[in-house]
Amino acid sequence: MRYMPHTAGERAEMLGKIGVGSIDDLFADIPKEARLDDLLKLPLHASEMEVEKNFRTLASKNLSPYSTPCFLGAGAYQHHIPSVADHIIQRSEFLTAYTPYQPEISQGTLQALFEFQTQVALITGMEVANASMYDGATSCAESILMACRVTRRKKAILSGNLHPHYRETARTALQFTEFSASELPPVVEGAEAFDEYISEEIACVVVQNPDFFGRLQDLTSLAEKCHAVGALLVVVVNEVVSLGAVMSPGEMGADIVAGEGQSIGVPLSFGGPYVGLLATRQKFVRQMPGRLCGQTVDQDGQRGFVLTLSTREQHIRREKATSNICTNAGLCSLAFTIHMSLLGEVGFTKLAKLNHGEAVSAAEALEEIEGVEVVNASFFNEFTLRLPKNAADVVEKLAAKGVLGGVPVSRLIPDQPELENLLLVAVTETCSTADLEKLVSSLKEVL
Amino acid sequence: MRYMPHTAGERAEMLGKIGVGSIDDLFADIPKEARLDDLLKLPLHASEMEVEKNFRTLASKNLSPYSTPCFLGAGAYQHHIPSVADHIIQRSEFLTAYTPYQPEISQGTLQALFEFQTQVALITGMEVANASMYDGATSCAESILMACRVTRRKKAILSGNLHPHYRETARTALQFTEFSASELPPVVEGAEAFDEYISEEIACVVVQNPDFFGRLQDLTSLAEKCHAVGALLVVVVNEVVSLGAVMSPGEMGADIVAGEGQSIGVPLSFGGPYVGLLATRQKFVRQMPGRLCGQTVDQDGQRGFVLTLSTREQHIRREKATSNICTNAGLCSLAFTIHMSLLGEVGFTKLAKLNHGEAVSAAEALEEIEGVEVVNASFFNEFTLRLPKNAADVVEKLAAKGVLGGVPVSRLIPDQPELENLLLVAVTETCSTADLEKLVSSLKEVL
Amino acid sequence: MLNKQGRPTQPSSPNAGNSDMEFETYTGNKALELETPLIFEQGVAGRIGVDMAEPKAVKSRLGGIERKDSIGLPDMSEPQVLRHFVRLSRQNYSIDSGFYPLGSCTMKHNPRINEKVARLAGLGDLHPLQPVSTVQGALELIDSLAHWLKTITGMPAVAMSPAAGAHGELCGVMAIRAAHEAKGQARVRILVPESAHGTNPATAALCGYKVEAVPASKNGRMDLDAFAKKLGPDVAGVMLTNPNTCGLFENDIKKIADMIHEIGGYFYCDGANLNAILGRVRPGDLGVDAMHINLHKTFSTPHGGGGPGSGPVVLSEALAPYAPVPIVTHGVDGYDLTEHVTGDTARSFGRMKAFHGQMGMFIRALAYMQSHGADGLRQIAEDAVLNANYIRVGLQDQLHSPFKGVCMHEALFDDGSLKGTGVTTLDLAKAMIDEGFHPMTMYFPLVVHGAMLIEPTESESRQTLDQFIGTMKHLLAKAHANEEDYFHGAPYFAPRRRLDETGAARNPVLRWSPPAADTSDVDVTFSAAS
């Protein structure tokens, strides 16, 4: 087997040095009755050539959004990833390094993390950010737990327009804790009625911007209402590119920002791995979950970086830790950092404008279609269409024509008749004019 | 433009430091009448996303041999390239380094070259090899010039079964020199009549093994005949994988081996870049063309490697150099070295057996077809079929069915009626049973 | 072998040692060891690293919250960014460049073919919410990975969505709690051995359980009597790592399973060390109810400097009904996805993250499994255990083992043999850095003093193990030759000497701030570089 260096001869010699007669002697602690004598009922080892063929075959059974018009969003967005980002994350020293617990020989990973934390803090308008969480949904759940610890309160309010997967993930994470969340119903048009829920019991209000339906809102007054009762405002962002065009959560008064960073540098990859962003105020840092990279100096006085404040973490604090997270989204956060470094201020803001421009002109083209209506007044690069028909059926018909036309709301919020005709349509810089024309014409055909 | 760091402001400041008013002042030496004021009539700069799209479009206009049964050879062979080889040659430190003229910071490239030279010497059965030539054809031409220098003679004999491109390249390279070559006619069946040509005037005989038609021969007696008159035997190998199964040229008495290394680690890439191999006896080394890497020690006594014997080369010897070659096939030789390191003795010989096994069973299956005949008695992984019809027409018809069925001899040796029905068929480890069945059935249909 | 010439590996000079200044470089670089400032110190406003089309001029529909002030991101060109990260990468150690014997982390060879197939068009670029009719290959892939995992572990079910090992623990313990609650039982305690990884107690706490630590026995296993004493009707389950974090197989594991089942509890097995037993024993045959599998350890998806990982959880019949959504199913016309808690999944405890799991890691892990096959998987366990024991025996005269006898995939030593030398486990580790080795896991598990946990994995050649053993012997001899100063000063050759971690925690600087605001003592020597 190409991956294992020992020859039969070497194995025999090594067993001799160890002083046992056979390899079985090293497995003697396994209860006899449980030992396996035969091989598992699985295929034998395969050559690289065969393995590659197997996966090409699997790939050929999927419709690649890269080679077909794609307007899917709802928490995962197709963006162009610069080749430099994918090249760098394949560098042996980044790809095959462990968590940087030995800072003397891990400055590459550590400095990149410090840059990542700074970029996340800057775009969210917050003071500090951690070194990543699994994804946006788990980051959102951890934010709620964090808010409860910070405020020493037990109740959270979840916006009805928070991404359904995020709501379910939060619900799941909270269910066995001393904390709970009340969830508002989805509101497709008009404002959500938070006021009646906001009280001294509340640890935090969790709201998404742009929300699940694509709508943008100014959260300033909501933040003030929260702060007035000593509660925190947790803002969720799952299309971070929007932050290049709209006011940052920090500017609007957010206390914690939970984000999904996939749009910057991370491939769609059927839903994972992605990169969870978590940013907050410096004063809450000791209640933060996840790893933190900090700046320091070495013995010679040279600047260097280390993982720090680990007394928050499970490997030191065990059951008293702020979270159980260990492995996080390291390499995805590196991809994010590289892509964001390439974009810079000029590129990031331009990319956001480009996305909004494409989305607006797409909305205008789609509104033209008989019986099709854009539900939300404001949006960034994704909006909700009300169709004259069941959106899920329409999407299937479009797929048959080789168009990935959008995400039916019912895929994420089932069994709600009033939402069945709603279609989420995302438009990024990857959508060409031809793609849009294909969507419009196909939609006309299937409606 | 993403590749150029200067901003307009920086450019202005730098011009100021230089002490000129405008960029044009730096181009003042260009004759006025020739200066371009307007931009060239070419498109403006394009984003990475656009560029990638352009090339995907071009690629979609080709039939990829990877995704279709392919039996093409004739000097370029489809083999599986281990992913490690392609990964390593993309490492910044190998991909973007220059020729290792500064050995203190080029040991990576240099040690790999030393390993390459050793691998080439070993598989060809020769004492030394150089650091690569452009490709097999130019290596062959350089070998003839080298043989003439070594023997101080002016005439070479080229086998009629030497790859036509190699013959034409040699003819072209020699035409303006004091040297010349007499070319024998192709011999599809039976032996070539070298004897009458071998004399005291001859610098070398150039013969290919396996030859253009795929045939294998024992060259021992030919070597003896050459040596008897003080001439050298130059052996050309353009399917190096064969060396894992058959006697090496060195064993048979070759004085110079000119090879094409593409089969090991180098993609087909529509014909280039490939890697020319050139190996010979230690005593001829000072007449060798191309770079040589040698072992030495550094100031602290540590083993290290350097480019050596450069007094043979153009940058020192100028018009008296053994060749004008400068840039060679560096990265391709690295890919070769990596792939060969992965194969090792066990893998290289097994790969050769695997290829021969596939080829033999393919030959047996094809011989079964009514009117189809395998011309040559012996072969490695490529043989010549005599078809009842014009081979070029048959190949076109097969292509229409999505099968790359072989190379018609007439593609390389045109205007020879007696060769028009001959088809070269190569079978490597990449050909599956299904591929072969498809070829057989398609061939039956078109014949 | 010892460097025979006795050559100094420090740069020698015409008049060596008579002045430090001799060797100062102006840039702070040292030939191929190249410094690079923070990107924020390199930007020049107006540079661009990504070209793109001009935005369409449209009437803004941003709802009146257009961003007004600037963000503060640095502008760089593509070559600058590329060079910056290439230089950073060169300051890292990695499994590709050397031996990485981190106990409990299973740092093994990461095949490149896995990276290649993960990037195939039609796999790496799929959107998670495409109609299932357009992702049949992706669902087949997940289903076949699930089949491999169930076959290897001998368990009937697997939850694919957890994002890492700790997330898998959460999944498993939630399933346990859900099962108890379904029976109307409110159990409050979970038993966890002292030797357990920190994620175990942290996970139990997140599920609202009280964690009770069970001490280790003299032979490095969980103390059975202590365990028995703690058992009771309010115990929800036990979280046991096997092979355990001392590198030993819990030989009473079946008894432990029976005991926990007897009181109506469940057996959670931490599968981080599955590598040691692949194809030799199936957790399903040992009474396990739930176990996470770190695909980034046992099945070699690259650790990436901290992640991402993937932590599928295999489940017993008893716990399977409580598995989280989504679940891949076999529909009438091909594969299907159940994404909501309804019908068949009514008892599911919920959802652990957005979408379907770490697909990118699934692809790599499946490619890794196919490459090994049933024969290769068993060979992995055998060679991993062989290598660990080779090191154990190779160092047994120099290093003190807290527990005698054969080990599994990792060899555990304590700092007993360093007593009186003034050299600590940490000092020894830092000296190993200069020798070109990544240190072993240190001070874990907590049950032994100054722990050194060495996991060579099956990827390493005998030559590497011999060089490692030789180096350790050399360093230990040095430690016993009163060269403690040398150890306290190590490492000498790394990009940085030892870093001030206390200072970092006391005055946390967690982000770059514009110089004005930046009060910390920063070395800006290189801010003009590259």
Next chain:
Amino acid sequence: MLNKQGRPTQPSSPNAGNSDMEFETYTGNKALELETPLIFEQGVAGRIGVDMAEPKAVKSRLGGIERKDSIGLPDMSEPQVLRHFVRLSRQNYSIDSGFYPLGSCTMKHNPRINEKVARLAGLGDLHPLQPVSTVQGALELIDSLAHWLKTITGMPAVAMSPAAGAHGELCGVMAIRAAHEAKGQARVRILVPESAHGTNPATAALCGYKVEAVPASKNGRMDLDAFAKKLGPDVAGVMLTNPNTCGLFENDIKKIADMIHEIGGYFYCDGANLNAILGRVRPGDLGVDAMHINLHKTFSTPHGGGGPGSGPVVLSEALAPYAPVPIVTHGVDGYDLTEHVTGDTARSFGRMKAFHGQMGMFIRALAYMQSHGADGLRQIAEDAVLNANYIRVGLQDQLHSPFKGVCMHEALFDDGSLKGTGVTTLDLAKAMIDEGFHPMTMYFPLVVHGAMLIEPTESESRQTLDQFIGTMKHLLAKAHANEEDYFHGAPYFAPRRRLDETGAARNPVLRWSPPAADTSDVDVTFSAAS
């Protein structure tokens, strides 16, 4: 800036300098600087790095020359091979890791998108002898690259097959000789300036011409009078580099073209320095008859540690008919290929290599051109020249320029300012290595003493140029402060100190041989490593 703290960048130690042994490592490694033996010293018979199917058992048709004896290749596993080459790579400098101001070599940014598109299925995997009907996209690609090259140079034709610059020279000069012979003329001399690159005279010799060197004038151009004197009816042509190897534009180039044409000769222009004039002037407007273009310089296909390159040759109407085959043509149903010397190509001088040219480089170069566009190409020339002049002016007080005034893409200095310091151009270069810079081109061109030819290219930022200038000033000050010993000892921090090149040439060891046979003094310290 100077390293303010005045910190030693050498490893300091508790008792620094009092003993070399202090710093010796057992392995010879230095943290991230990792040694690796030759593969031949690492193999263990029976290991395998590539799995493959079992060969079919067939009756051999090898014609009785089956290989009998073994080859002697070492057997290694995949992880060993990967680690070996990763370690080797880390001993290299590269443009990705730092500034590479090699005059005449144009070491510029190599975009990764070019690597990506070169590997697309349907491009990188095409066989050169597929029916043309199945490679229309490939032929279109070659045709469109040809269009860009002709437009940029203002020349009517281009031969695509040459494999590198020198090969392109051969192509151009052969076309010249073929043209003369077609006119029945047997001209015997070719004029080449003394400053020319070695490939120029070597090429002329390969075409059977006598090479006559033309001296340089005081202002670094070809001496016109000397040139005029050498002209005559037996002169086939002149090979002139423009901008020339002194980094200067041959301002009399049109006159030179006229003069050579007057006597019936042809003007070969060495296009290695095309980067400096992209979009500012077209060689076709200067009277050039043939010019090679190093795609691996001007159009950034990676140099790969020595190659591969690609050297298409643009040709004037006069020489176009003699271009080598193959030639891409526009057929009735799409693109076609003329692969033989017949019909329209009857006057072709032949074939230069197998197949159609360096397709892999064509793809990268075209992607590079499309990325820049007409605007970017012109910007390349402007920034390259701007950067070179910035360095010229930045160092003019410290380094002596043999020729005054503005330069093009590279700044040339001689060693005049080192006189009396005991420090040579080479010493200075080796000290630059420790500072993290690749040395400039040295001792070329031959027309100036101790030449230093500095080509920054357009890829480098002003910060990098400033750091380079600052470093050079620092080193020159050091040289003038009698620290010549420091320079003679440099480099100190590189993987190797200065190597014994004389010894290497005197007793050439060009390959590894089994230890028995190996007589050379080899350090086998590390043969147990990795």
